[in-house]
Amino acid sequence: MSPNIYLRNLPKKKKMCGSNKQASEHIKRQHTIPYYAQRVRDSCTTRVTKILCAIFLCLILVVGVVFFILWLSLRPHRPRFYIVDFSIPGLNQHSEFENAQITLNVTARNPNQHIGIYYISMVGSIFYEDSNMGSSPLMDPFYQEPKTTTIVYHTFNVATLTVNSRRWKEFMDNRQQGAVVFRIDIMAAIRFKVSTWGSQHHKMHANCDVAVGQDGSILPAWKNKKCPVYFT
Structure with missing residues (x-):
């Protein structure tokens, strides 16, 4: 076979289509x-x-x-109040209601590390069976430094108490049963102070139940009791 014939029989290369080339x-x-x-x-x-x-x-x-x-x-923390002492001298005397007195001794603790408390006013009230027996200012305005404790001592006398013979008889009857229970309400207007910044006024309440025995003195179980504190 001649070379020319062989070359003619070789398969020709296909031309690349336009799309594939592009x-x-x-x-x-x-x-x-x-x-x-x-x-x-x-x-x-x-x-x-x-x-x-x-x-x-x-x-x-x-x-x-x-x-x-x-x-x-x-962040300001609420003050802490504890009952130290509470007594009604003459509770064992039937005729002592005319000279009735109630002695209150509580402590106010500022637990804040860097925040002081301004007490603008502080008023204490004594309740017996949800009946208000009397109210009286407890302290003049004062400033309490951080991490300090202030003693609040006050005596409610006949001028600030509304005790009559019927109420005194109820005290005597409960006394015979071993205890007479009262409720203390301390209402204060306070303001927190951080350096030169002072907060707005807050109305604070501290409530505590307290019981006295037959001699009119606070019962041991109620001493140093912590009072719930809330704001209104």
Whole structure:
């Protein structure tokens, strides 16, 4: 067989269709130096953005923790009141209601570490079976330093008490049963003070039940009892 005949019988190469050729050229154009440079710039920009976001979130977290700690240290705590003594001299005498007296001794504790308390006014009331027996101012306005205790001592006398023979007889009857229970209500207008900043006025109440025995003195179980405190 002659060479010319052999060459004529060889399969001819197929021409590349237009669409495939264009796609190949497009891929080649993509994989050029500017393309890779752009990819590097995009990658760096993404990393810088992530780092900046991480730093920003860390700053927010640190600031939040600092403010939370400051809030815990500067958040005012309520004053604490405890009954030290309570007595009704002459409770064992049937005719003593005309000269009735009630002696009250409580302590007011400021538990705050850096916050003082202004007591603008303080009024005490004695209740028996939800009936108000009398009220009287307990102390003049004063300022209480942080972490200090103030003694509140007062005597309710016949001028501030409304005790008649019928009420005194009820005391005597309960006394025979072993105890006479009263309720103390201390109402105060206070204002918290932090450095040069002062809060608005708050109306505070401290309520305590207290019982006296047959001699008119406070029963041991009621001594140093903590009084619930609430604001209105």
